[in-house]
Amino acid sequence: MDDLPKRITLKDVARAADVSLASASYAINGTGSLGEAVRSHILRTAENLGYRRNLSARAVRTGKTGAIGLVVPDFTNPFFTHLAQSVMRAARLAGYCVFVTDTEESESLEREAFKRMIDRGVDGIVWFPIRDVNTVEAQTRMVPTVLIDRSISGLESIQADYARGGELAAEHLIGLGHSRIGVVAGPRDILSQKQRIDGAVAAIKAAGTLAFSVSNAFSMDLEPSVTKAISAGKATAIFAGTDLIALGVIRYAQSLGLRVPDDLSVVGFGDMPWGQMASVPLTTVEMPIDDMAQEAVDALMRRIDQREPSHGKVFATGLIRRGSTAAARMVKIA
Amino acid sequence: MDDLPKRITLKDVARAADVSLASASYAINGTGSLGEAVRSHILRTAENLGYRRNLSARAVRTGKTGAIGLVVPDFTNPFFTHLAQSVMRAARLAGYCVFVTDTEESESLEREAFKRMIDRGVDGIVWFPIRDVNTVEAQTRMVPTVLIDRSISGLESIQADYARGGELAAEHLIGLGHSRIGVVAGPRDILSQKQRIDGAVAAIKAAGTLAFSVSNAFSMDLEPSVTKAISAGKATAIFAGTDLIALGVIRYAQSLGLRVPDDLSVVGFGDMPWGQMASVPLTTVEMPIDDMAQEAVDALMRRIDQREPSHGKVFATGLIRRGSTAAARMVKIA
DNA sequence: ATGAAAGCGCTAACAT
């Protein structure tokens, strides 16, 4: 393999264009004041030489790298990769590059990720924490940080109307004639989970019976308390705190010989990609991920530029009817 | 929001520890030679002060940022996000951070991505090009680059045994009793596609009839030539160049009233995540993505360190039998 | 074993 050519510096450009370093800098950055002829001449020489600016060097001077970090808990979950895609796009349009890290649901990786990013001098971090817990307290004081979904005191967070979303899911089930509805939440110490569950439970209780209310990790693999609740057969419909959990519920129900949606209706939350391609296309509650990602990046830019923070915008949720829910059947004539 | 605290520099550490800047640097980096007492004293002071090294500044001096870039064509495809996850993990373990970009199948975004990354001074780039075409010729001369899957002359590429994979798929179908097999390739100007298709076609022709051989973009949406071929009903089984295409074939077949696998068997390629959760769990050809990602990062490190390149390792493919293939049915007694 | 100082590529304040 041939050696890489030596990189052209601004000094090289200045020399080749026969101007001062400052003028070269002005031309490249569109700052200072320069005659039109000189400016375009410098730009042309830079182009010819194949000059590329050295952003590390600029960062040393200005303290701004033009890079941001994105820290999410699980790249295995399409919900997060979709989010990542949206954040990357929004950042790109704002002229930023993004360091992406998957913390693999590990708090120590979360800490490590923040340290690395701060060492690299990112201008800000978009963070989807594992839990509603600031595992990186010291770091979040060092760098502008904006959360998505989770709630941590002192940190701005971009959120959707989770309570209304839960309500929507419950109302959908109730409208379908279900009266015994079970709930499988994600971890309840996470506010966004608690809110959607509370919203659903209130609606369920107002119109029928809450068959059960259990919790599960963010995973398709169901814990014993959950499988027990489902297999008891007290519910004709289930609301899950997350699409991933909903998929787990469907899989488990099918393993029990239950047909979805004929024997059991299931509603998820989040509208993760591929949920509609699943063995049973998932009925779910959507939120505007693209908009939320955009807002997260915008909010971060505001903080970076020390402009006034936004005013707790809350994004609307909506129900997406697909194949995993159906009208409750008549009581069996046993 | 409170202002960010001023960042502690190495100079601050040196002053606080009452040593020279050089000693502080030696201590932090474990370079130079320092008395044990002095070294640990400096380290302790740095820790107490909450010192974090400024990698931009280091990069200006050393020319190495400790960051690499990852450029992939489509973050909407779980295959690529899985790959990204593996690359990110391998990079993290090697002490690198990674700038991720989704080029959204656009050559201009591909070019833009490379420019941005070079401006940021990445030490190397792992690149999954859109096509077997070097859209960034000038850039790949500036920065060590390693490809995955695609073939571009002059660039090292990490690949699997695609030909054997295609053969495996065909043999599976033949073993199931299928004799009229159709093929839906991805774009044929991509070598890795051509190889898997050629592998499959050779096996098919040796044992039966190639019902048709058409191409489609990397998408679930099928083009007219493809839908026409499928709806003609000449094949009892289809090999698709990619899982995404396979899923599109299944969807289209079902829309035609065909049952998969009863009326039509379908094999994909790539073993993308969620393929097994699809309405019909996808039979497919797998390749060891984690290992390939690791090798890509290793190969990149070798190039960065100017060590000898590796010797064209080729990764093995294997067949994963799932629900989208079944034994060919007896000829209808019409 | 430790320190002084040069210099990486760049920006911006300050001349002219």
Place this chain on the structure above:
DNA sequence: ATGTTAGCGCTTTCAT
């Protein structure tokens, strides 16, 4: 309008 220059935080050569 253009140039001179200090200095960002760091590494590293060269003295001591």
